[in-house]
Amino acid sequence: MEVKTPTLLVDKGKCLQNIDRMIKKAKASNATLRPHFKTHFSAEIGDWFKKKGVNQCTVSSVDMAIYFADHGWDDITIAFPYNLLEADKVNKLAKRVNLNVLIESEESLMHLGKHVQEKVDYFIKIDVGTHRTGIDPRSEPLIEKLVNHSSEKHTFKGFLAHAGHTYGSTDYESVKWIHDMSVKVMEHLKEKFGGMLSYGDTPSCSLIEDLSAFDEIRPGNFVFYDWMQKNIGSCSVEEIAVCMACPVVAIHNERNEIVVYGGAVHLSKDVISEKDAYEKTKNCFGKMVYLKKDGWTTDIVGHVDRLSQEHGIIKLPENEIARVKLGDVIGILPVHSCLTAELQGHYLSTAGEKIEKMLKN
Amino acid sequence: MEVKTPTLLVDKGKCLQNIDRMIKKAKASNATLRPHFKTHFSAEIGDWFKKKGVNQCTVSSVDMAIYFADHGWDDITIAFPYNLLEADKVNKLAKRVNLNVLIESEESLMHLGKHVQEKVDYFIKIDVGTHRTGIDPRSEPLIEKLVNHSSEKHTFKGFLAHAGHTYGSTDYESVKWIHDMSVKVMEHLKEKFGGMLSYGDTPSCSLIEDLSAFDEIRPGNFVFYDWMQKNIGSCSVEEIAVCMACPVVAIHNERNEIVVYGGAVHLSKDVISEKDAYEKTKNCFGKMVYLKKDGWTTDIVGHVDRLSQEHGIIKLPENEIARVKLGDVIGILPVHSCLTAELQGHYLSTAGEKIEKMLKN
Numbered sequence: 251m252e253v254k255t256p257t258l259l260v261d262k263g264k265c266l267q268n269i270d271r272m273i274k275k276a277k278a279s280n281a282t283l284r285p286h287f288k289t290h291f292s293a294e295i296g297d298w299f300k301k302k303g304v305n306q307c308t309v310s311s312v313d314m315a316i317y318f319a320d321h322g323w324d325d326i327t328i329a330f331p332y333n334l335l336e337a338d339k340v341n342k343l344a345k346r347v348n349l350n351v352l353i354e355s356e357e358s359l360m361h362l363g364k365h366v367q368e369k370v371d372y373f374i375k376i377d378v379g380t381h382r383t384g385i386d387p388r389s390e391p392l393i394e395k396l397v398n399h400s401s402e403k404h405t406f407k408g409f410l411a412h413a414g415h416t417y418g419s420t421d422y423e424s425v426k427w428i429h430d431m432s433v434k435v436m437e438h439l440k441e442k443f444g445g446m447l448s449y450g451d452t453p454s455c456s457l458i459e460d461l462s463a464f465d466e467i468r469p470g471n472f473v474f475y476d477w478m479q480k481n482i483g484s485c486s487v488e489e490i491a492v493c494m495a496c497p498v499v500a501i502h503n504e505r506n507e508i509v510v511y512g513g514a515v516h517l518s519k520d521v522i523s524e525k526d527a528y529e530k531t532k533n534c535f536g537k538m539v540y541l542k543k544d545g546w547t548t549d550i551v552g553h554v555d556r557l558s559q560e561h562g563i564i565k566l567p568e569n570e571i572a573r574v575k576l577g578d579v580i581g582i583l584p585v586h587s588c589l590t591a592e593l594q595g596h597y598l599s600t601a602g603e604k605i606e607k608m609l610k611n
Numbered sequence: 612m613e614v615k616t617p618t619l620l621v622d623k624g625k626c627l628q629n630i631d632r633m634i635k636k637a638k639a640s641n642a643t644l645r646p647h648f649k650t651h652f653s654a655e656i657g658d659w660f661k662k663k664g665v666n667q668c669t670v671s672s673v674d675m676a677i678y679f680a681d682h683g684w685d686d687i688t689i690a691f692p693y694n695l696l697e698a699d700k701v702n703k704l705a706k707r708v709n710l711n712v713l714i715e716s717e718e719s720l721m722h723l724g725k726h727v728q729e730k731v732d733y734f735i736k737i738d739v740g741t742h743r744t745g746i747d748p749r750s751e752p753l754i755e756k757l758v759n760h761s762s763e764k765h766t767f768k769g770f771l772a773h774a775g776h777t778y779g780s781t782d783y784e785s786v787k788w789i790h791d792m793s794v795k796v797m798e799h800l801k802e803k804f805g806g807m808l809s810y811g812d813t814p815s816c817s818l819i820e821d822l823s824a825f826d827e828i829r830p831g832n833f834v835f836y837d838w839m840q841k842n843i844g845s846c847s848v849e850e851i852a853v854c855m856a857c858p859v860v861a862i863h864n865e866r867n868e869i870v871v872y873g874g875a876v877h878l879s880k881d882v883i884s885e886k887d888a889y890e891k892t893k894n895c896f897g898k899m900v901y902l903k904k905d906g907w908t909t910d911i912v913g914h915v916d917r918l919s920q921e922h923g924i925i926k927l928p929e930n931e932i933a934r935v936k937l938g939d940v941i942g943i944l945p946v947h948s949c950l951t952a953e954l955q956g957h958y959l960s961t962a963g964e965k966i967e968k969m970l971k972n
Contacts, residue, residue: 255697310920330922331861333616335616335940354861382917382919499695500715500744515950518880560649576718577694588920589880595972596972610954
């Protein structure tokens with residue numbers, strides 16, 4: 251593989267292992283796996299799932315649903331609040347695929363009823379504690395109304411939750427606590443109102459062994475993983491399946507820094523706080539590794555300390571900086587692979603093949 | 612203009628005023644304006660400059676240089692350390708345009724000499740305090756070597772600095788202090804080694820009245836401005852020329868929040884810290900305004916408190932949240948317009964016309 255500009259490398263072998271592990275977990279829990287495709291945005295990577303028997307997927311926008319429908323996916327959940335302004339697109343798409351949308355208000359359900367003629371099923375979005383979207387599970391009168399609007403054309407399918415607050419966790423116990431609370435809340439709703447239960451997020455689906463409380467799981471990030479997931483405990487460094495290859499363009503021995511071609515427009519500015527050896531908090535925009543013939547090493551050499559638009563500034567120890575030369579290509583394990591992936595025009599497999607993805611228009 | 616998905620609106624009238632103001636400033640300072648095009652990425656917006664007599668531009672990558680060369684620009688500075696791995700592309704591009712590159716080590720200048728046959732001029736990049744790239748101005752022996760390598764094919768053009776540390780400023784005094792220090796350092800180098808002086812960054816070029824110490828200025832962000840620049844004091848709210856139009860997809864009265872379709876993949880995760888009314892630090896990923904027929908209002912209604920991949924969560928006062936309905940389209944003034952612009956597939960002018968831009972491949 252020849253890299254001259256920042257390029258996201260994808261290790262297909264690691265992806266397939268990550269997919270296998272999640273399929274196995276779903277089977278053992280007797281839950282359907284409906285993976286979220288907002289991590290990879292790629293028809294080709296979608297096919298890796300399909301070849302393993304996965305036939306349903308989750309997306310985060312109507313445009314992403316159209317992209318995957320165009321590439322043979324015919325059972326799609328748009329896990330984003332139904333956007334009234336895209337009713338026409340939803341209607342058109344529902345003519346050719348089984349489509350599920352998310353509802354969290356009477357108004358949006360009424361709008362769906364009035365403006366979407368095709369069959370579209372709906373999940374009621376429940377807020378299990380993330381406080382981003384969804385209905386407070388205690389608002390049972392509203393939930394009841396939404397369930398009762400179920401019709402042959404727009405059928406109530408069940409309750410859907412995304413426990414995004416697991417991303418604030420750094421250990422199994424807190425992820426487990428969130429899972430157990432979510433199970434309580436959602437099982438109660440199922441018992442009272444019927445329907446199926448759909449649950450998401452990569453930390454829960456990676457860390458919790460038994461997900462049998464749910465009928466369906468929707469993790470997305472696990473296909474690639476990233477440094478944030480490593481920090482939470484969802485994966486090992488070895489399981490991270492993407493790495494940004496970046497040319498070294500400047501070396502500053504006097505401050506133990508190298509500058510790479512690879513900035514905010516390649517990695518995204520998502521960041522995590524870490525403690526250094528002196529317990530001082532530092533920002534980390536990615537972890538440096540070395541590239542090798544068919545991938546990258548998994549020893550962490552340094553961290554991306556600052557990012558500007560096209561520059562990444564990496565801090566690394568003296569003995570390592572001595573190994574780096576101008577024109578070398580080093581690797582960066584991204585903090586948040588979904589956002590990093592979204593920024594790419596394409597990916598490069600570690601076997602040297604171009605992997606196409608969805609682009610903005 | 613009809614908006615159904617997140618769309619970056621560009622107010623051409625405001626852009627033209629911002630351009631006019633900078634042209635006037637450059638003229639009064641007897642400096643050439645070589646604007647940085649890494650903010651707008653757009654041939655059409657480049658033409659707005661050209662119609663006003665600007666014939667030179669700055670870019671931050673070889674690919675961006677190729678894009679603007681393809682659109683008629685023939686005098687381009689790549690304000691990013693010369694990437695050894697792109698020597699062939701540089702060579703090819705230099706056949707058809709006047710090209711300047713940045714050098715900060717003997718090794719890269721030797722590489723240029725060996726691998727680039729076409730005429731390419733070079734600036735020596737000086738670190739005036741940002742500590743991102745560039746040579747410490749006290750390293751005169753190294754600077755002397757680099758100057759002395761000047762040849763007919765690869766001519767030493769002068770000293771170039773980017774005072775990126777002005778971005779940490781929130782008042783005129785600290786920007787002025789940085790400017791004055793930079794002037795001292797750079798005038799000394801010019802006196803000793805000759806060549807011209809090129810200076811950048813929007814805060815300096817917006818706030819400092821007299822830039823006559825420099826032969827050339829290279830601000831970029833000023834064409835759009837953004838909330839970060841407003842915070843530094845580089846512009847007024849009225850001068851911000853871009854606004855992200857986002858559909859409202861959920862309303863949470865119980866916590867004075869609305870959720871819009873418009874997330875990290877539309878705005879970027881660049882963030883500033885602000886103090887709320889109780890002096891508590893809060894994150895701000897953008898400021899909410901209302902849209903109107905031909906643009907947006909300039910009263911700030913609320914702020915983007917959190918961003919996930921496709922969701923923006925906006926906090927706003929009770930009286931304002933009562934005005935917002937599902938399916939409304941509201942505006943967000945971005946924190947960092949360069950990164951927001953980079954994320955778009957295209958822009959929409961406030962007159963309703965599509966503005967094309969450079970895309971990743």
